[in-house]
Amino acid sequence: MKKISTLFYMVAGVLSVLGTTSCNDDESYDFPGDSMNRVYIKPYTGNDFLIVHTPVMSTSSFDLKVPAYVTRGHSEAIKATLAIDNSLIDAYNTANGTNYEALPEQALVIENQTVTIPAGSYYSADSLHLAINEEVVSQLRSETGYLIPVKLVSAEGGNAAVSTNMNSSYLVAGVEVKTGMIDDSASDQNTQGALVSERTGWTAYVEESDGVTVNGEISSLFDGNSSSEWSASSSQPFHIVFDMQKTQNVTAVTAWYSYYGWYDYCSFSQGTKMEYSQNGTDWEELGTVPYINGKNVVLYAPVPMRYIRAEIPVVSDWSGTKASIKVGEFNVYVK
Known part of the structure; x- marks a missing residue:
């Protein structure tokens, strides 16, 4: 009985140490076999954006900020660069049975392509900012809509590297042409x-x-x-x-x-x-x-x-x- 009792307390002690170690490591997202601090962006899960054309004006609801994240704590600032990668559109359309088009280059207003993740932080202090150029919004009349693929292209500092599986996010902008002047979304x-x-x-x-x-x-x-x-x-x-x-x-x-x-x-x-x-x-x-x-x-x-x-x-x-x-x-x- 004495040996069984001793063995029980030894196992309990080991489990206690493992439990404490697991809790402490939860925040660091330490993946076995990967020595790099992975930078990633989250998939967009909100509603589709809309470009609306009326007889007197054209407007767009497309306005979005995209931050970058890291998997581990780090002691120095990390720089991450994001870009629009239209080469991803064909593969997306094939996989999803869609026919989205690429926005013309001049149709997007892009700010903060390079963002900074401060030392000790798990997300960037600033964000990639995307909006539709008001000067060309009236020309955006695709019948199938537009796809805007955002991709992480580089990461520097803090032993950082771009994530291999969470490095892109896809944004959809539909097009609606109104023949009348009544705003059906207004109150x-x-x-x-x-x-x-x-x-x-x-x-x-x-x-x-x-x-x-x-x-x-x-x-x-x-x-x-x-x-x-x-x-x-x-x-x-x-x-x-x-x-x-x-x-x-x-x-x-x-x-x-x-x-x-x-x-x-x-x-x-x-x-x-x-x-x-x-x-x-x-x-x-x-x-x-x-x-x-x-x-x-x-x-x-x-x-x-x-x-x-x-x-x-x-x-x-x-x-x-x-x-x-x-x-x-x-x-x-x-x-």
Whole structure:
């Protein structure tokens, strides 16, 4: 029994030492057989970026900072250099069944290609910064999108070497071309300009004379009192035309009603098609209303218009299937 007891405590002592050594080494990422301090970058796991083209402007959400990391502690600074390596695109497309294109060289703004990992740190103090060049963003219209491969190309100091398996990261920038002026990603907080304060003479009418049931006075849309509502409904889609009497540089259209005074809803349902005109005869597309959590239909930029025409679609809700609209107040934001 004495020998068994002694053996038990000897094994327990060895395990205790091993456990302590393992905890102390966790932070250093000390891989057996590799004497180098490996510099690496993490694979990008966020959402794809987007280049958006509208009739008046082109924008891009592509803006990213890429830091570098090391596997071990080190007593001197390490310099790591990163670059865009388009030679990786073909292999990526083959492996993933994609057809991404390379961005033109002048399309990227690149800052801090060489970053510094300070002594004792496990990541760089600065980062590679990538963004789309605003001067050429309007030319970026690939139908399949763009791939931006970031690669570590060198590491110096602190017994450092580039990682053999974590040395690249792939970024995707898709392209979306919008035909209308309605910003389907905007909210009320993105509305620019100011509400028109003088609406004297403003009016509206339903183009279809038959089959549309109307309740309320059209003048209530412009009286400053949201509780005086006007509504219209039909079994078929119909059109409402709003006449502002003169040309306005419109940045957003707001038509809303109040639900028993508790919450304000946009009067235009999702799928409402909107057009604008200067003379009430020749119409141009404004866009299709997205789902709106608020009151305003926000435009990408100011659009000069006097008339606004809305095609009210047939939708299904708790009250049935029909085309309908309820408006407490109608106005526009202008710049």
